[in-house]
Amino acid sequence: MSATAEFLDASVRSATPLLLAALGETVSEKAGVINVGLEGAIIVGCLTGLAAATALGPAGALLAAGAAGVLMAVVFAVVAIGLAADQIITGTAITMLGLGLTGTAYRVLYGEAGAALSAPTLAPIGIPVLQDIPFVGSALFRQPPPTYLAALLVPAVWWWLYRSRSGLSLRATGENPAAARSSGVSPRVVQTQAVLFGGLCGGLAGGTLVLAQVGTFAEGMSAGRGFVAIAIVALGRWNPIGAAMAALLFGMASALQFLFQALDLALPYQLFLALPYVLTLMALAVTRGRYAAPAALGARASTAT
Amino acid sequence: MVRRLARPLLEPALALILSLAVLTGLLAVSGYSVSESLSALWRGAFGSWSVIASGTLVRATPLLFAGLAVAIAFRAGILNIGAEGQLLAGASTATAVAMVVSPTWGMAGLVLALLAGAVAGGLWAGIAALLRLRFGVLEVISTIMLNVVMLHLTGLLVRGPLQEPTGTFPQSALIDAALRLPRLVPGTRLHAGVLLAVLCAIGAAWFLRETAPGFRLRMTGANPRAAASAGGIDVRRVTLAAFIASGAVAGLGGAVEVAGVTYALYENLSPGYGYTAIAVALLARLNPTAAIGSAVVFGALEAGASAMQRDAQVPAGMVGVVEACVILVLLASEWIAGRAGGWATLNRGGTPDGRSPDTGSTSDSPVAAAPR
Numbered sequence: 001m002s003a004t005a006e007f008l009d010a011s012v013r014s015a016t017p018l019l020l021a022a023l024g025e026t027v028s029e030k031a032g033v034i035n036v037g038l039e040g041a042i043i044v045g046c047l048t049g050l051a052a053a054t055a056l057g058p059a060g061a062l063l064a065a066g067a068a069g070v071l072m073a074v075v076f077a078v079v080a081i082g083l084a085a086d087q088i089i090t091g092t093a094i095t096m097l098g099l100g101l102t103g104t105a106y107r108v109l110y111g112e113a114g115a116a117l118s119a120p121t122l123a124p125i126g127i128p129v130l131q132d133i134p135f136v137g138s139a140l141f142r143q144p145p146p147t148y149l150a151a152l153l154v155p156a157v158w159w160w161l162y163r164s165r166s167g168l169s170l171r172a173t174g175e176n177p178a179a180a181r182s183s184g185v186s187p188r189v190v191q192t193q194a195v196l197f198g199g200l201c202g203g204l205a206g207g208t209l210v211l212a213q214v215g216t217f218a219e220g221m222s223a224g225r226g227f228v229a230i231a232i233v234a235l236g237r238w239n240p241i242g243a244a245m246a247a248l249l250f251g252m253a254s255a256l257q258f259l260f261q262a263l264d265l266a267l268p269y270q271l272f273l274a275l276p277y278v279l280t281l282m283a284l285a286v287t288r289g290r291y292a293a294p295a296a297l298g299a300r301a302s303t304a305t
Numbered sequence: 306m307v308r309r310l311a312r313p314l315l316e317p318a319l320a321l322i323l324s325l326a327v328l329t330g331l332l333a334v335s336g337y338s339v340s341e342s343l344s345a346l347w348r349g350a351f352g353s354w355s356v357i358a359s360g361t362l363v364r365a366t367p368l369l370f371a372g373l374a375v376a377i378a379f380r381a382g383i384l385n386i387g388a389e390g391q392l393l394a395g396a397s398t399a400t401a402v403a404m405v406v407s408p409t410w411g412m413a414g415l416v417l418a419l420l421a422g423a424v425a426g427g428l429w430a431g432i433a434a435l436l437r438l439r440f441g442v443l444e445v446i447s448t449i450m451l452n453v454v455m456l457h458l459t460g461l462l463v464r465g466p467l468q469e470p471t472g473t474f475p476q477s478a479l480i481d482a483a484l485r486l487p488r489l490v491p492g493t494r495l496h497a498g499v500l501l502a503v504l505c506a507i508g509a510a511w512f513l514r515e516t517a518p519g520f521r522l523r524m525t526g527a528n529p530r531a532a533a534s535a536g537g538i539d540v541r542r543v544t545l546a547a548f549i550a551s552g553a554v555a556g557l558g559g560a561v562e563v564a565g566v567t568y569a570l571y572e573n574l575s576p577g578y579g580y581t582a583i584a585v586a587l588l589a590r591l592n593p594t595a596a597i598g599s600a601v602v603f604g605a606l607e608a609g610a611s612a613m614q615r616d617a618q619v620p621a622g623m624v625g626v627v628e629a630c631v632i633l634v635l636l637a638s639e640w641i642a643g644r645a646g647g648w649a650t651l652n653r654g655g656t657p658d659g660r661s662p663d664t665g666s667t668s669d670s671p672v673a674a675a676p677r
Binding site for chain 2: 036079083084085086088090092093094096097100101102103104106108219227228230231234268273274277278280281284285286
């Protein structure tokens with residue numbers, strides 16, 4: 001593979017879990033709920049993916065990972081929506097919970113040293129003809145199934161949010177819960193559904209990391225992807241298509257390190273590790289005002305239902 | 306009257322008891338001996354005077370600094386999740402200063418290093434403040450990203466400019482003995498930094514309760530719109546100052562950790578003090594004086610967890626679960642107590658202030674609409 005093709009391939013690879021997580025978070029934030037606990041859903045998805053892989057096979061394990069993400073979202077929903085607690089603080093606790101639980105469970109399940117386990121992984125599926133296109137062929141059309149899933153989810157989520165009736169209720173809830181309620185929509189039900197979808201996507205993102213990329217688990221391997229996904233949602237202006245572009249951008253920034261390694265530049269690798277985060281912050285600063293967050297984002301659920 | 310006095314203690318106590326129950330359940334489910342594990346936890350936290358001094362109190366010190374940082378920010382309505390990065394910024398800068406100044410400076414050099422740490426923490430938080438005030442970037446997102454950036458920067462420093470002379474290990478050289486914080490109790494690791502942390506807590510409590518700027522900070526946190534319109538408070542200025550002050554306290558905590566405990570800069574200097582700090586601040590109900598007690602509780606938990614891992618092979622990650630449970634139980638008890646808005650500072654409900662930071666253009670938001 002040429003350096004360019006390899007760079008594009010790495011970009012798409014880094015972007016896939018981020019996009020999955022960001023799509024779920026887009027839906028959740030469109031309903032007015034910011035879930036900082038996404039990181040917790042991802043890491044729990046990672047460990048569940050590994051644990052279920054031998055029994056269920058990689059595809060079944062991916063689903064199990066999604067289900068585990070939903071479970072984390074349930075805890076978040078109970079506290080942040082049911083008990084109307086602060087979303088950010090609840091989310092932070094959920095992330096700590098996920099990191100703590102997986103760190104503990106991993107050692108309990110696989111022993112003190114955490115023996116290097118490898119899970120069966122989902123092999124890349126090449127799409128005939130298209131995968132042979134120079135440069136972009138293998139990056140776009142020779143990927144493991146979760147990448148295609150993420151790509152298909154982009155138009156699906158867009159259609160759901162902007163063309164379906166339930167999508168309209170969801171957006172209305174995120175803009176003005178009181179008005180949504182008076183038109184017969186229950187904000188709590190809608191927000192809970194949106195958060196559970198977000199958890200599902202977060203779990204799938206974690207499962208993708210283990211089952212389509214790394215092939216094993218390490219403590220804290222989610223490495224802040226949940227937070228990056230939240231930044232991507234803002235960068236993508238709360239739109240699934242925007243999220244896809246932002247995720248790809250971040251993926252490319254992460255993949256730069258491979259490109260520069262190929263170019264043999266003597267720059268410390270920590271710079272490249274930090275670069276995507278710096279770029280994201282700068283992009284967020286530059287695009288301010290040109291996008292709008294849902295008006296009621298982060299609002300505590302009204303207790304007077 | 307009794308109820309009014311009892312409640313502030315009752316809820317945190319309840320949260321702790323429930324969380325320890327969760328820990329017990331987890332231990333049992335995971336197949337560890339509950340009695341052996343819990344007695345190891347107790348011995349590691351409070352088993353002897355020397356354990357209390359070298360373990361619990363030494364661990365509580367950075368937690369108190371970071372917890373104060375979180376409490377100050379939250380009281381001002383700023384969700385600073387960046388204490389971790391600000392702490393590392395302080396630790397890195399203090400180390401750099403300690404490498405540069407001559408050991409003959411002694412106490413003056415130490416003070417300079419600590420001050421530099423506080424300034425660095427404040428500046429690092431200032432970036433997030435600037436991003437929020439000028440560019441409308443949610444501080445939750447920016448502070449978390451800045452944490453990651455600072456972690457990598459620290460990794461860069463200990464492999465580059467600040468690496469120890471032999472160039473083998475990813476850490477800095479030891480700082481000179483003359484620039485270290487003195488030990489308080491001979492034979493233990495307890496250092497003077499713990500006094501500094503307590504002074505900080507008392508100072509913060511006095512500042513918030515007794516001074517005019519402290520009042521403005523609390524008003525801004527409670528309701529920025531009312532603070533601006535009725536109180537004539539420059540909400541943007543208060544937000545900037547509070548953010549920087551919060552970062553400075555966390556940065557000082559990092560500097561103290563280097564000057565009092567590690568004597569060198571390491572990449573993994575902080576095992577997540579900045580995140581545990583959120584639990585510390587919440588358990589103290591954002592009260593700086595109460596944070597002293599709350600930091601000791603979590604310091605004990607962390608020291609005990611190390612002992613539990615050593616003596617009963619229980620993964621230390623379990624403490625993270627307990628910390629998360631403390632936060633969740635406190636959030637739930639707030640609801641059970643049925644006091645909507647009881648925690649005025651945490652009740653950012655419905656962005657009542659009209660603050661939707663990402664739009665940056667909401668006309669009725671004093672934060673966004675104030676002249677630049």
